[in-house]
Amino acid sequence: MKDLSIVNSMLPLAGVVAGVVFALLLAPIVFRETRRVRAIDRRLATPRGQATTSTPSRRSPERSRSLARTGKWGLSVLRLGSMLVPVGAGEREKLAQLLRNGGFGQSEALSIFLSAKLASSLSLGAGAGLWAASSNLFGNHAYFVAIAALAAVVIGGILPEYVLRNLAARRARRMASALPDALDMMVMCLGAGLTVERAILTVAETLAPIERNLAKEFRQIEAELRLAADRRAMLEDYYRRTDIDGLRDFAMALIQSDRYGTPLSEAMKAIAADERLQKAARITAQAERLPVLLTLPMLLFVVPGTVLLVAGPAFLSAIRALGTLGG
Numbered sequence: 001m002k003d004l005s006i007v008n009s010m011l012p013l014a015g016v017v018a019g020v021v022f023a024l025l026l027a028p029i030v031f032r033e034t035r036r037v038r039a040i041d042r043r044l045a046t047p048r049g050q051a052t053t054s055t056p057s058r059r060s061p062e063r064s065r066s067l068a069r070t071g072k073w074g075l076s077v078l079r080l081g082s083m084l085v086p087v088g089a090g091e092r093e094k095l096a097q098l099l100r101n102g103g104f105g106q107s108e109a110l111s112i113f114l115s116a117k118l119a120s121s122l123s124l125g126a127g128a129g130l131w132a133a134s135s136n137l138f139g140n141h142a143y144f145v146a147i148a149a150l151a152a153v154v155i156g157g158i159l160p161e162y163v164l165r166n167l168a169a170r171r172a173r174r175m176a177s178a179l180p181d182a183l184d185m186m187v188m189c190l191g192a193g194l195t196v197e198r199a200i201l202t203v204a205e206t207l208a209p210i211e212r213n214l215a216k217e218f219r220q221i222e223a224e225l226r227l228a229a230d231r232r233a234m235l236e237d238y239y240r241r242t243d244i245d246g247l248r249d250f251a252m253a254l255i256q257s258d259r260y261g262t263p264l265s266e267a268m269k270a271i272a273a274d275e276r277l278q279k280a281a282r283i284t285a286q287a288e289r290l291p292v293l294l295t296l297p298m299l300l301f302v303v304p305g306t307v308l309l310v311a312g313p314a315f316l317s318a319i320r321a322l323g324t325l326g327g
Contacts, residue, residue, distance in 0.1 A: 095161070101243050102168040103213055105220075113160065121156035128152030171213050172244050177279060178211035179246040182218070183272040187265050196254070196264065197225050217247060232258055246275045 092110065099109045129149035182203050189199035204218035221238065228234035232255060239251040253267035 097241065097243075098161075098164055098168055100241065101172065102164050103171055103216070113164070117157055117160045120160055121153045124156035124159075125149045125153035168243075174211060175214045175217065175244055176246055176275065178207065178214050179244070180272040180275040180279070182207055182211075182214060183246075183250070183268045183275070187268045187272075190265050190268070196257075197222050200225070217242075221251075245278070246271060249274070 092114075095113065096110045099105070099113060104113070126149070128151065129145055132145040132148035185206060186199050186203050189202050190196070194202065200218050200222040204215045204222065207218065208215040224234045224238070225231060235251050235255045235258070239248055239255070242248050242251065249271045250268075253262075253264060253271065256262050257264045257267070
């Protein structure tokens with residue numbers, strides 16, 4: 001028992017030493033990949049920040065400077081935390097794309113997400129390790145404590161990405177649902193004689209109270225069309241990075257209109273009609289899934305009550321008849 005208590009007391013120290021050694025071995029690779037990703041991001045940066053309008057600040061200069069210093073220190077901490085996450089350049093690019101699809105297009109969104117992922121992993125791992133060490137069932141077995149901590153670390157790393165994927169999927173569904181009406185409004189604006197940029201901006205301003213995510217996408221497209229030196233390259237880049245079929249078709253229609261001079265209104269009408277057909281198909285598919293989804297609740301909650309209601313009186317009568325025969 002004494003040896004076992006010594007082993008349990010040395011377990012946290014061994015875990016800290018192993019974590020430090022692992023971080024030291026992994027740090028050069030992570031720092032190298034992070035520097036390469038940041039260099040690529042700087043070269044491929046687009047003027048997305050111009051899509052948002054800035055409001056004049058009413059804070060005092062001293063307070064503004066203190067907030068800027070605080071924000072700079074906070075960003076430095078977040079960048080350091082993101083550099084400690086063992087994620088390669090390809091995976092970082094996928095996470096950055098997923099963040100953009102989820103509506104987080106800020107320049108430091110990836111650093112914030114990776115820092116949150118690291119904090120979630122470490123906090124869940126530490127909590128699970130402490131719980132397992134203090135448990136009567138697992139506390140006397142260092143192997144089970146290590147397994148519990150490792151499993152919690154893995155779950156803590158997967159959980160933020162799972163939440164982000166759900167947010168991106170829900171955002172895509174909402175944008176796809178509002179896209180046909182936005183395209184119809186754009187056809188009306190083009191028919192009224194507005195330019196493409198002005199029509200997109202008008203639709204974005206009208207759509208903002210209804211679906212702010214789609215309005216934000218249209219503002220981004222309008223700002224990039226207005227500021228980009230090469231419109232075709234900008235539209236092709238937007239076509240590659242968006243994951244919504246309707247917006248991808250919209251970008252392709254703008255590319256074809258700019259390259260071949262095809263009428264844009266007819267393309268907008270066709271895209272809107274196709275999006276409505278896809279929306280109807282999605283609703284039909286969801287309706288067809290309802291009987292399958294309702295099978296288990298019916299078996300659990302409806303069938304037992306029905307069986308008791310139908311067979312209960314007959315069962316009680318049979319019990320009474322058997323009782324009279326025995327008497």
